Amino acid sequence: MKKILFLIVVMFVAYSCTKEQYRAPSISGVNTDTIVLNIGDKIILAPNITNLKGNGYTWLINGKQAAAGEVNYTFEAATSGDFTVTFKADNKGGTDEQSFKIFVEKPIAISLNDQLSVSMCNVIEITPTVSGPERSGFEYEWSIGDSIIGKQNNLSFISPAAGTYVLNFRAIAGKQSATVSRTITVKPEQYIRNAYMVYEYAPSPGKNHNWSIIGSADGWKFGDEHPLSYNEFLAKATEIRKEDDAAGLFIGSWGGSATFKFDHTVANAPGKPDLEIAGTYSRLDPPTVYVAYDRNKNGKPDADEWYEIKNDDYGLEDMPDYAITFTYDSTTTDAKRIYTYFDWKDNQDSAFAGQILTNKTFTSAMTYEGTFSTRGFFPGLNMTNINTKEVAILDGWKSSFTRKGKRITKNLTGIPPFFQKLNIDIDLAVNSKGESVQLPGIDFVKVVKVVYPIEQDFINAGGKIVDYNMDEGRMLQVSTILDKTLKN
Incomplete structure (x- = not known):
């Protein structure tokens, strides 16, 4: 009986030892996130294993055996695609497996x-x-x-x-x-640095405004006036500015503008000014400058191609949609003098309005060459016959027009205009939302007068409103517009 009992105990102990020796392996340490590799990358896959006795190991890639007998495996990204790398461990006690997810990106x-x-x-x-x-x-x-x-x-x-x-x-x-x-x-090519081509001319009139001048303010005495039809004036201004880059145009009072075109695209040089605009204006009354890149190469500045150059006055407008309508009234003469009248009125609910009278003697209105000066005349108006005193609006000009845009109202008292130069960096171009835009260069430049004297500069003279905005000393003139990046 004792022998039988001893045999049972020995068999139980032996059986128990056999079960412990072959306990099923357990795999851990395999991250479920996909491993992203590039072609040529290598990664060592090293899972954690418990219950090591009697284990056999197999590595499979997308179901095909890649290695055996190794606990770690080095995966080399030779081709792009998705890969499932499975690690199996087994012994007499059981089997376990875990998979690594690997994605090998396509090469650039x-x-x-x-x-x-x-x-x-x-x-x-x-x-x-x-x-x-x-x-x-x-x-x-x-x-x-x-x-x-x-x-x-x-x-x-x-x-x-x-x-x-x-x-x-x-x-x-x-x-x-x-x-x-x-x-x-x-x-290599040959270009002219100056934006000599006048694409559009839209002056706003005022006292002694000289719409037909192509040159300096005093040049009217020497024949710098060119009272022509609208298209002929653009052609003449272009011709003169091609030979003389300092030949200026009067932009005039608030709302006046002129658009100029280069014979090439001005490159946007990073980190420095690209344009130099010379003109006569107050330091508190700088013009606003817009630029356009002819992206579609149709030879004109389309509405969606214009961008404003951000300056110190940007965002200061108190009237973003201001407008003034100018209307020619009449011209009368007597034996010695000529009187020209035009009316103006803005678009505000309580509208400002007025009338500008230019009167001058015939003798003081004659150039050295004996031609009658257009100084003080309505844009496009000219005395077509000095003997009969006949005046007319020349072809292409209008007897009534409206200038629109933003208005920045300032106190300009004691700040006179003078000739100066304005540097323009194309990198400061913004769209209508104020967002910066990246332009490779520009083909067109528009110069606009946007500053308006404060209301205290309206004075009542003999029951009539006199607008300081339209005073002769406040009018903008623009001459040279140079490409600073072009060295030839």
Whole structure:
């Protein structure tokens, strides 16, 4: 009996030891997040294992055995795609398995034209084809040497200087990047630095306003006046400004403007002024400048291509939608004098209105060449026959017109206008919402008078309102508009 009992105890102990020795393995330490790799990356997969006795190990990639007998496995990203790397551990006590999820991104590939060329001061649109990872958040960088010139997929390239440049394009996605380099040839051209072409002329009149002047304010005595039809005046102003970049135009009182065109695109040079505008204005009465890039190359500034250059007065307008309507009334003469009347009225609920009278003797209105001066006449008005004293509105001009825009009201007392230069940086261009815009360059410049004297400058003279805004000493004149980036 004792022998039988001893045998049972021995068998029980032996059985118990066998079960302990082959307890089923347990795998842990496998993150459920997908591991993202790039081509060429390597990663060591090292799970944690408990119950090691008698274990066998197998590694499978997408169901196919990749290794056996190893606790750790080095996965090398040789091709792109999704991979399930499964680790199995088994012994006589049981089996366990866990899987790593791995995604290998496609490599970045860039396709870009091998031959790039453009004339100086012209824009070439360069758009490489970029393929690779299916992800958002690509980053791009264009550079020449150490200078970063763009951070978008496409590049609007322009250079004001001829030469050969090495253009680098880099695409970045996550941890990977790719770079290509191309040579771009900029061909030489001859341009005029001044925006000599007058595209549009819309002056606002006032006392002794000289709408037909192309030159200096005193040049009327020397024949700088050109009373012509509207289109002929634009052509004449363009002709003269091409030869003489200082030949100015009178913009006049509030709301007056002129639009000028370059014979090339002015490059936007990063970090420095691109334009220099010379004119006569007060330091508290700078003109507002708008610029346009002819993106669609139709030769005109479309409405959606205009951007304002942000200056110290930006956002100070107290009347964003102000307007004044000017209307020619009449001209009368006597034996010695000529009297010209025009009316004006603004668009406010309690409207300001008035009448400007210009009267001058015939002798004081004659140039040295013996022609009658248009100084003080309504824009487009001229004495067509000095003998009969006949006056007329010339073709293309209007006897009534409205000037619209924003109005910035200031006290300009004691701050006279003088000839000065205004630097313009295209990088300060903003859209109608005040958001900065990135322009490769500009083709058109519009100069507008927006500052208006405060109401205390309205005085009552003999029962009539006299508007200081339309005083001769407050009128804006613009002459040179130079491309500062062009060196030839």
